[in-house]
Amino acid sequence: MDNVKRIVRGGTCTGCGACRICEHISFEKNRRGFYSPMVDGQCTGCGRCVAACLYDPQREGNDSPRASGPGLF
Ligand code: SF4
Numbered sequence: 001m002d003n004v005k006r007i008v009r010g011g012t013c014t015g016c017g018a019c020r021i022c023e024h025i026s027f028e029k030n031r032r033g034f035y036s037p038m039v040d041g042q043c044t045g046c047g048r049c050v051a052a053c054l055y056d057p058q059r060e061g062n063d064s065p066r067a068s069g070p071g072l073f
């Protein structure tokens with residue numbers, strides 16, 4: 001099952017909100033005070049939210065520094 005939890009866990013989520021396309025995703029403040037997507041237990045794993053995310057390191061052709069993981073710039 002693939003959803004934006006993987007992107008949040010991987011540390012590349014910017015909280016941009018582009019994945020807010022599904023009723024199973026809500027945005028809540030994380031421990032550092034930034035909004036981050038939360039996925040409820042009804043997620044079907046369809047992957048639409050992942051497809052909407054520009055910061056998914058697994059996205060084809062995604063070579064932006066932010067999406068490749070932690071770095072200086
Ligand atoms: S679209 Fe990607 S970067 Fe934007 S909030 Fe959702 S998981 Fe985070």
Ligand code: SF4
Pocket residue numbers: 002003004021022023024025039042043044045046047048049050
């Ligand atoms: S149902 Fe699909 S779009 Fe919604 S959170 Fe799950 S994988 Fe993402």
